[in-house]
Amino acid sequence: MKDILKINESVKPKFPKHVRFRHNKARDEWVILAPERLVKLDPVAVEILKLVDGKVSVGEISTDLSKKFNAPKEVIMKDVIEMLQELSDKGFIEE
Amino acid sequence: MKSDELKSGSKQLKTASEHGIQAPLALLAELSHRCPLQCPYCSNPVQLEKKTGELTTDEWKSVIDQAVDMGMHQIHLSGGEPTVRHDLEDIVEHCTVKGLYTNLITSGVLLNPDRLKKLEKLGLEHVQLSFQDTDNENADRIGGYKGGHAKKLEVAKWVREVELPLTCNCVVHRQNIDNLENFIQMALDLDAERVEIAQVQYYGWALKNRAAFIPTPEQLDHATQIVEKARIDLKGKLVIDYVIPDYYAKHPKNCMGGWGRRFLNMNPKGEVLPCHAAETIPHLKFDNVREKSLKWIWENSEAFNLYRGTDWMPDPCKSCDRKEIDWGGCRCQAMALTGDAKNTDPACSISPLHKEIFAMAAEEARRAPPEFIYRRYGVRFNSPI
Numbered sequence: 001m002k003d004i005l006k007i008n009e010s011v012k013p014k015f016p017k018h019v020r021f022r023h024n025k026a027r028d029e030w031v032i033l034a035p036e037r038l039v040k041l042d043p044v045a046v047e048i049l050k051l052v053d054g055k056v057s058v059g060e061i062s063t064d065l066s067k068k069f070n071a072p073k074e075v076i077m078k079d080v081i082e083m084l085q086e087l088s089d090k091g092f093i094e095e
Numbered sequence: 096m097k098s099d100e101l102k103s104g105s106k107q108l109k110t111a112s113e114h115g116i117q118a119p120l121a122l123l124a125e126l127s128h129r130c131p132l133q134c135p136y137c138s139n140p141v142q143l144e145k146k147t148g149e150l151t152t153d154e155w156k157s158v159i160d161q162a163v164d165m166g167m168h169q170i171h172l173s174g175g176e177p178t179v180r181h182d183l184e185d186i187v188e189h190c191t192v193k194g195l196y197t198n199l200i201t202s203g204v205l206l207n208p209d210r211l212k213k214l215e216k217l218g219l220e221h222v223q224l225s226f227q228d229t230d231n232e233n234a235d236r237i238g239g240y241k242g243g244h245a246k247k248l249e250v251a252k253w254v255r256e257v258e259l260p261l262t263c264n265c266v267v268h269r270q271n272i273d274n275l276e277n278f279i280q281m282a283l284d285l286d287a288e289r290v291e292i293a294q295v296q297y298y299g300w301a302l303k304n305r306a307a308f309i310p311t312p313e314q315l316d317h318a319t320q321i322v323e324k325a326r327i328d329l330k331g332k333l334v335i336d337y338v339i340p341d342y343y344a345k346h347p348k349n350c351m352g353g354w355g356r357r358f359l360n361m362n363p364k365g366e367v368l369p370c371h372a373a374e375t376i377p378h379l380k381f382d383n384v385r386e387k388s389l390k391w392i393w394e395n396s397e398a399f400n401l402y403r404g405t406d407w408m409p410d411p412c413k414s415c416d417r418k419e420i421d422w423g424g425c426r427c428q429a430m431a432l433t434g435d436a437k438n439t440d441p442a443c444s445i446s447p448l449h450k451e452i453f454a455m456a457a458e459e460a461r462r463a464p465p466e467f468i469y470r471r472y473g474v475r476f477n478s479p480i
Contacts, residue, residue: 004331018221018260020196026166033196035221035262038120038168091334
């Protein structure tokens with residue numbers, strides 16, 4: 001049985017095996033796919049999730065995005081943690 | 096509905112795009128109606144398709160190509176029992192190469208470890224395994240298959256051994272609802288990601304057995320409390336999906352997310368249906384992928400356009416402010432219980448027939464359950480409907 005994941009700066013998030021983050025060509029949109037679940041994503045979420053690979057930490061993801069979008073890391077990380085926690089609670093993200 | 100009414104109305108039917116409906120999200124592919132189990136709540140149509148009429152491997156591959164081109168995200172390989180098909184491996188491989196999220200919905204009893212391993216290698220992404228109860232004796236009695244439950248527990252282990260994620264599909268009713276906590280524990284013990292607790296829905300074959308299955312309102316309340324508590328206790332550990340029997344709901348279910356709005360269903364011979372029970376509506380004519388493209392069918396098929404949107408609705412649906420929330424409920428249930436698929440689903444508390452049908456079902460629930468009428472593939476029963 002899995003434990004509840006608490007997302008913080010050092011967590012290295014990844015998608016569970018049954019969860020796919022995919023680009024749908026015909027619709028030209030990124031979605032999360034899981035059994036009988038489809039999550040549509042806003043552009044910010046897509047940018048975050050493109051960096052999720054199980055190797056980089058939440059902190060590193062936030063650093064990357066803070067450079068890319070020229071915004072303070074703390075502000076970005078708050079959004080990253082909030083979004084990943086929400087997805088983790090629904091079973092779409094694990095460590 | 097009279098057939099002449101259908102004919103005269105069909106020319107004015109709006110198409111999917113005229114309704115502002117986009118491409119469907121997922122395809123439920125009934126690869127075969129053949130099944131070794133005999134569940135008395137079987138959701139397949141009363142008239143089952145024979146093996147000889149089933150689509151070929153290449154025909155399924157063409158359907159998959161079309162589904163991807165339309166922008167569909169997911170495919171559910173179902174039945175009957177999809178593993179009766181020896182080309183399941185080819186079909187799975189084609190789905191995953193094309194990028195469809197591929198889900199196998201199975202009773203599991205025909206699977207072995209090697210086949211599961213192969214399916215996983217070919218890209219299968221998820222397995223939904225059905226369970227009839229949590230103890231051998233009652234589960235095998237309900238499924239009509241000796242040794243079935245013990246085999247399913249084995250299959251669940253094999254699924255996890257090849258690291259495929261697992262959903263336990265648990266159909267609950269008055270004859271197993273007291274085991275609800277055991278169902279949830281079983282899902283945890285089997286290391287499932289998700290458990291689906293679905294009360295029997297009463298159309299097709301299940302309606303024949305309603306008196307044997309329908310729980311009392313008290314049983315249902317108790318079950319709902321258990322699920323709500325477990326959802327809190329197991330948040331982040333186990334996803335619990337819960338479907339109540341809509342006879343006891345205030346509003347009808349938003350069936351299929353609305354008729355012909357989000358999903359489509361293909362039966363083994365290639366007919367395209369708005370839902371898996373649509374064949375219970377006798378006047379519907381289904382288009383077939385052997386004759387028309389999937390895209391054309393989604394856009395134009397009369398069986399879809401007939402109940403799309405809200406134009407077809409009579410009162411009380413027509414004047415209801417929930418008409419674009421629940422879309423009038425379930426057409427198949429309206430057909431089965433009122434004789435007209437256009438009527439408000441009697442599961443709705445506003446339906447003029449709700450009280451009568453609810454009272455009848457609640458009365459059935461209070462009496463001793465009758466014997467099951469089993470579902471045997473290849474054996475004809477007289478239809479009591």
